[in-house]
Amino acid sequence: MRHGLLKxxxxxxxxxxxxxxxxxxxxxxKAASPHEAIFDQAHLLxxxxxxxLQALSSRLGKDRKTDFLILTVNGTGGQTLERYVEDxxxxxxxxxxxxxxxxxILAIDMKERDVYLAGFQKAKRYLDSGRMDxxxxxxxxxxxxxxxxxxxxxxxxxxxxxMGYKPGVNPNSILFxxxxxxxxxxxxxxxxxxxxxxxxxxxxxxxxxxYLDHQSSGVVNDYDTFLRRTVTRRRKPSNxxxxxxxxxxxxxxxxxxxxSGKF
Numbered sequence: 001m002r003h004g005l006l007k008x009x010x011x012x013x014x015x016x017x018x019x020x021x022x023x024x025x026x027x028x029x030k031a032a033s034p035h036e037a038i039f040d041q042a043h044l045l046x047x048x049x050x051x052x053l054q055a056l057s058s059r060l061g062k063d064r065k066t067d068f069l070i071l072t073v074n075g076t077g078g079q080t081l082e083r084y085v086e087d088x089x090x091x092x093x094x095x096x097x098x099x100x101x102x103x104x105i106l107a108i109d110m111k112e113r114d115v116y117l118a119g120f121q122k123a124k125r126y127l128d129s130g131r132m133d134x135x136x137x138x139x140x141x142x143x144x145x146x147x148x149x150x151x152x153x154x155x156x157x158x159x160x161x162x163m164g165y166k167p168g169v170n171p172n173s174i175l176f177x178x179x180x181x182x183x184x185x186x187x188x189x190x191x192x193x194x195x196x197x198x199x200x201x202x203x204x205x206x207x208x209x210x211y212l213d214h215q216s217s218g219v220v221n222d223y224d225t226f227l228r229r230t231v232t233r234r235r236k237p238s239n240x241x242x243x244x245x246x247x248x249x250x251x252x253x254x255x256x257x258x259x260s261g262k263f
Contacts, residue, residue: 035058035061035096037053039069039070040072042073042074043072044148052149052153053070064102065102065122067095067104068104068159069103069106070107070155071108074111075111076112081116082246086249086250087250089120089252090254095120095121100121101120102120104123105119114263115136116259116260117155117258117259117260119256119257120255122163123159123163126165128247129259132259133259135155135259136259136261139155142154
């Protein structure tokens with residue numbers, strides 16, 4: 001049988017081609033099957049909106065190697081929304097390139113009007129609780145107005161943008177605003193030109209001490225006398241707001257950043 005196959009090289013070539021094509025189709029099928037990113041259990045989105053958000057998640061996620069997920073529910077069965085998201089991460093195991101990998105999740109509960117943002121793995125570092133607070137504050141007005149598609153889209157865009165900054169840096173700092181950078185550059189240029197023009201006219205070397213006669217001057221010495229010091233103390237106002245940042249650890253042991261609030 002072996003000698004028979006060797007006498008028919010076209011048959012061997014046929015099996016090699018079939019094997020290669022089969023492997024290529026498997027790779028293409030895997031690449032063409034993106035992770036599900038939109039879990040709209042509350043039915044807030046149209047089919048077209050879900051498709052657009054799915055495509056947006058795939059495009060932005062590829063750039064940051066992170067899954068950007070949307071989760072909507074009508075009640076959590078008595079759990080907090082944070083615990084619901086934690087159970088979701090444990091059970092569904094999202095992640096860009098592996099189970100329980102990089103993921104940024106926006107979840108809303110229509111029954112309690114709760115919103116919760118969480119970042120896992122890489123997203124935990126680049127989307128810490130402080131940055132999640134900023135994103136949540138930005139999209140909450142849209143959620144309150146019922147503009148869910150816009151809010152979900154803005155969440156993905158902002159999360160993607162914020163992950164472009166090093167951890168510990170405030171992405172909303174005025175230092176990163178293009179108009180501020182242009183203004184500073186223009187002012188620096190004007191200051192340099194001013195000093196160049198000022199120095200081009202020559203230096204003035206005469207001052208008040210030039211004509212002072214130290215032997216006949218009536219001013220002998222001067223000094224300051226310290227009399228008293230007054231210290232004023234004010235009570236620091238406390239922050240009793242329930243909204244704000246706060247991460248945690250899932251029952252499965254995966255730590256995450258987080259931000260919760262109402263809409």
